[in-house]
Amino acid sequence: MFKTVRGRLITIFLMVAVAGWQLYAHGLKLGLDLKGGMHLALEVDDPANTMSAKQKSDAIDRVERIVRSRINQFGVQEPLIQKEGGDRLIVELAGISDPTEARKIIEKQAYLEFKLVQPVTQVQEALPRIDRAIVSALGVDSIRKLGAAVTASGQNLQQLLFGDTSKAGKSKRDSAAAAAAEDSASALRPLSALLNQGDVLGTFMVDTNDVPTVTEFLALPDVQRILPRDEDLQWGSEVVGRGTRNYKRLYVLTKKPFLTGDMLENAVAGRDPQFNESQVEFTLSRAGGRRFEEFSGQHIGDYLAIVLDSTVMSAPVIKDRIGAQGVIQMGNSPLSDAQDLALVLRAGALPVKLKVADEVTVGPSLGQDSIDQGEVAGIVGILAVIMIMILYYRFSGLLAVLALGVYVVLVLGGLAGLNATLTVPGIAGIILSIGMAVDANVLIFERIREELAAGRATRTAMDEGFSNAMSAIVDSNITTLLTALILFNFGTGPVKGFAVTLSIGIVASFISAVFVTRTFYLIYVGRKKASDPISI
Amino acid sequence: MRFFAHANYKFIEQRKKLYVVSATAILIGIAAMVTNIFSIGSWQNYGIDFTGGSLVQVQFNKPMDAGSLRSALGGGYVITRFGEATTYQIRAPLGEQTIDQVANSIQQKLTTAFGASAFKVMSKDLVSPKVAGELLRKAAMAILFSFIITLIYLAFRFETRFGTAAIIATGHDILITLGFLAIFRMEISLESVAAVLTIVGYSLNDTIIVFDRIRENLHKKGARKRDLIELINASINETLPRTILTSGTTVAVLVALLLLGGAVIRDFTVVLIMGIVVGTYSSIFVASPALVEIQKRWGEGKIREKKAKASPATA
Numbered sequence: 096m097f098k099t100v101r102g103r104l105i106t107i108f109l110m111v112a113v114a115g116w117q118l119y120a121h122g123l124k125l126g127l128d129l130k131g132g133m134h135l136a137l138e139v140d141d142p143a144n145t146m147s148a149k150q151k152s153d154a155i156d157r158v159e160r161i162v163r164s165r166i167n168q169f170g171v172q173e174p175l176i177q178k179e180g181g182d183r184l185i186v187e188l189a190g191i192s193d194p195t196e197a198r199k200i201i202e203k204q205a206y207l208e209f210k211l212v213q214p215v216t217q218v219q220e221a222l223p224r225i226d227r228a229i230v231s232a233l234g235v236d237s238i239r240k241l242g243a244a245v246t247a248s249g250q251n252l253q254q255l256l257f258g259d260t261s262k263a264g265k266s267k268r269d270s271a272a273a274a275a276a277e278d279s280a281s282a283l284r285p286l287s288a289l290l291n292q293g294d295v296l297g298t299f300m301v302d303t304n305d306v307p308t309v310t311e312f313l314a315l316p317d318v319q320r321i322l323p324r325d326e327d328l329q330w331g332s333e334v335v336g337r338g339t340r341n342y343k344r345l346y347v348l349t350k351k352p353f354l355t356g357d358m359l360e361n362a363v364a365g366r367d368p369q370f371n372e373s374q375v376e377f378t379l380s381r382a383g384g385r386r387f388e389e390f391s392g393q394h395i396g397d398y399l400a401i402v403l404d405s406t407v408m409s410a411p412v413i414k415d416r417i418g419a420q421g422v423i424q425m426g427n428s429p430l431s432d433a434q435d436l437a438l439v440l441r442a443g444a445l446p447v448k449l450k451v452a453d454e455v456t457v458g459p460s461l462g463q464d465s466i467d468q469g470e471v472a473g474i475v476g477i478l479a480v481i482m483i484m485i486l487y488y489r490f491s492g493l494l495a496v497l498a499l500g501v502y503v504v505l506v507l508g509g510l511a512g513l514n515a516t517l518t519v520p521g522i523a524g525i526i527l528s529i530g531m532a533v534d535a536n537v538l539i540f541e542r543i544r545e546e547l548a549a550g551r552a553t554r555t556a557m558d559e560g561f562s563n564a565m566s567a568i569v570d571s572n573i574t575t576l577l578t579a580l581i582l583f584n585f586g587t588g589p590v591k592g593f594a595v596t597l598s599i600g601i602v603a604s605f606i607s608a609v610f611v612t613r614t615f616y617l618i619y620v621g622r623k624k625a626s627d628p629i630s631i
Numbered sequence: 632m633r634f635f636a637h638a639n640y641k642f643i644e645q646r647k648k649l650y651v652v653s654a655t656a657i658l659i660g661i662a663a664m665v666t667n668i669f670s671i672g673s674w675q676n677y678g679i680d681f682t683g684g685s686l687v688q689v690q691f692n693k694p695m696d697a698g699s700l701r702s703a704l705g706g707g708y709v710i711t712r713f714g715e716a717t718t719y720q721i722r723a724p725l726g727e728q729t730i731d732q733v734a735n736s737i738q739q740k741l742t743t744a745f746g747a748s749a750f751k752v753m754s755k756d757l758v759s760p761k762v763a764g765e766l767l768r769k770a771a772m773a774i775l776f777s778f779i780i781t782l783i784y785l786a787f788r789f790e791t792r793f794g795t796a797a798i799i800a801t802g803h804d805i806l807i808t809l810g811f812l813a814i815f816r817m818e819i820s821l822e823s824v825a826a827v828l829t830i831v832g833y834s835l836n837d838t839i840i841v842f843d844r845i846r847e848n849l850h851k852k853g854a855r856k857r858d859l860i861e862l863i864n865a866s867i868n869e870t871l872p873r874t875i876l877t878s879g880t881t882v883a884v885l886v887a888l889l890l891l892g893g894a895v896i897r898d899f900t901v902v903l904i905m906g907i908v909v910g911t912y913s914s915i916f917v918a919s920p921a922l923v924e925i926q927k928r929w930g931e932g933k934i935r936e937k938k939a940k941a942s943p944a945t946a
Binding site: 136180451452453454455456457458464465468469471472473475476477479480483484486487520522523526527529530531533534537538541544545563566567570571573574575577578579581582584585590593594597 | 632633751752753754755756757758759761762765769770772773776777780781784785788821822824825828829831832833835836839840843844847869870872873876877879880881883884885887888890891892893896899900903
């Protein structure tokens with residue numbers, strides 16, 4: 096097939112047709128730097144390092160499926176979601192307009208649990224021991240600093256909730272000495288001083304300013320050991336205003352949920368018709384519905400906590416058996432938050448917490464500038480190559496330029512066919528491989544000129560020229576290709592893009608120079624007698 | 632049209648002078664690296680790809696100078712102009728904050744100083760130190776592996792002495808490139824690693840073309856009678872038109888990229904242009920002389936240095 100000019104032309108035509116079709120069918124995918132968008136690298140958040148590499152890798156596999164489903168529902172075109180290096184997930188959303196919202200949707204763990212609210216008695220009994228554990232773990236001095244700042248708030252709440260009783264009266268009567276005593280006493284009971292009696296069964300109230308301190312205390316390993324084994328303390332999402340102060344509820348819940356989000360079948364965002372507040376209505380699967388019904392039937396009069404990512408969203412009282420339907424109230428958050436929550440609940444919970452290891456967002460206008468500038472530079476560069484080739488090699492140069500045209504179609508088709516992403520360094524890779532294609536042509540033409548100068552006939556000079564240049568072309572192409580492959584292997588992101596376009600470019604430039612130029616040459620020289628001069 | 636059609640330059644004879652040129656260039660680069668260690672704490676100006684950190688790019692409505700930006704932001708930030716005087720990159724050291732917090736605090740400070748409508752955030756980039764360390768290791772591995780693989784390939788296609796000479800020339804180019812990066816404190820990013828590797832490829836490519844001709848001439852009839860230096864000179868001269876034309880074309884394309892391609896790839900292009908000039912130089916003035924030196928010291932005798940006759944190169 097390669098022997099005859101006709102066979103060669105058909106081959107070229109087929110290659111161009113396939114490449115053109117690939118380009119038409121898939122289109123060129125533009126990278127973040129060209130199109131704008133967001134790149135995220137996510138890792139399993141495991142600060143205590145309790146998971147093995149294998150566990151992390153499995154977790155990332157599951158995360159990948161869920162994130163993909165969330166993003167598909169979010170409606171991003173052609174997201175790139177792939178696992179990298181065993182324990183990392185790369186998410187690239189090109190052309191996205193609101194990266195912050197997308198990030199929330201990806202990162203949200205969306206772990207939904209249903210738990211019963213427990214009376215505070217067990218925790219209350221353990222408080223003195225917890226206080227002592229905190230003092231011995233953190234030391235008196237550091238606690239005193241925290242304690243002094245927060246005791247006053249506790250007193251105020253007592254007053255607000257239960258009126259100005261004897262305790263308040265006493266503290267008024269007593270002077271600075273008593274206040275100091277109070278101060279050191281609270282320093283010795285760091286946690287209980289911050290916990291105020293709750294307004295609902297099974298809760299404590301904590302001043303919002305003290306929430307981080309309490310969270311820190313509760314996270315201490317020594318405290319975790321003392322806390323009742325079958326109970327959990329979790330924050331409510333709602334902020335409760337009492338006078339000038341704001342409080343958060345700390346719920347005492349059963350440790351084990353009786354139902355989790357895996358039993359969820361559907362979730363829809365909506366508004367509460369009564370208060371016009373955002374909410375998410377969910378439907379449980381059949382099995383989940385049965386379990387829910389049975390459980391709620393046994394616990395009529397108890398409080399049911401709906402816990403999302405370790406935060407109690409609401410804790411309504413169970414008035415009757417509850418079927419497969421339920422509601423997550425979101426207070427006065429915007430409806431879009433409810434929509435996002437419904438979306439992540441539908442897609443499923445992430446099996447682990449994630450943290451962002453690497454993030455890039457590029458504004459769309461920056462991308463557009465890059466494209467425009469790259470285009471202009473590319474066109475000018477190509478024109479320069481065309482001019483140099485034609486000025487220097489005349490008609491032969493023109494043939495080489497035509498072959499370069501084939502090269503461009505092959506590269507673009509190759510990129511589209513391999514589903515590669517074109518980035519700014521990628522464009523540089525293409526331009527560099529244009530250089531390689533020109534180089535191959537130059538090598539060939541120089542050899543032909545040498546042969547002609549040595550007095551060979553046109554046809555012989557052409558054959559000799561091509562075959563003499565071959566070893567140099569092969570060697571230089573292969574070394575560059577090797578470098579490109581190594582780059583591809585070790586590179587990430589932009590470097591990889593560069594390596595891909597360079598590799599495709601080298602293969603295309605080899606085909607273009609060695610096969611396409613030669614075919615054009617065969618047609619050109621074929622019409623001449625051996626002694627006719629050629630334009631080179 | 633033909634350049635250098637019957638060139639007959641005595642390149643090899645000039646080699647000692649050019650060793651001095653190369654050595655000086657390399658020493659200046661090393662001096663710059665040492666200076667950098669003392670002044671910026673690292674031999675190269677590593678970008679956040681390799682150190683970890685966050686980078687926020689902002690664009691202002693009207694030209695802005697770095698000084699007023701600096702006073703608006705306060706200390707701790709590295710501010711670089713990015714192309715036109717309206718666009719700046721602000722680099723914040725890596726703390727426990729998320730990129731959004733960093734970007735928000737920068738945005739707040741800028742809003743206080745210049746008003747909310749005066750600028751917009753163009754891009755945000757955050758790299759954790761762990762990812763950064765991995766990238767650095769991968770980049771080093773990539774360079775090392777490309778060296779090893781090329782050496783193996785050249786040893787297989789040519790002979791060991793050619794491979795060794797090619798590696799010497801490539802090492803020369805890398806040293807000069809690194810020196811160049813150190814002198815101008817250009818930011819070392821993933822793109823600059825790609826650029827350095829491209830230079831490695833290009834320089835090898837150029838060297839291989841010359842070596843291919845030397846190999847061919849060595850295999851010609853009567854090559855044994857020819858003086859090696861004369862033969863290598865002739866080979867360089869024979870490939871000179873190609874060397875000049877290809878380098879010229881590539882540089883022309885790169886200059887177009889440099890002038891019109893925008894700020895995103897400016898550094899990348901500058902490094903490539905410099906590398907291609909050095910790569911072309913080294914294939915003539917470093918690789919081929921290295922071959923002569925290797926042959927003189929460890930070759931199979933016969934090679935004496937004598938004044939080459941002014942025979943015209945075959946062309």
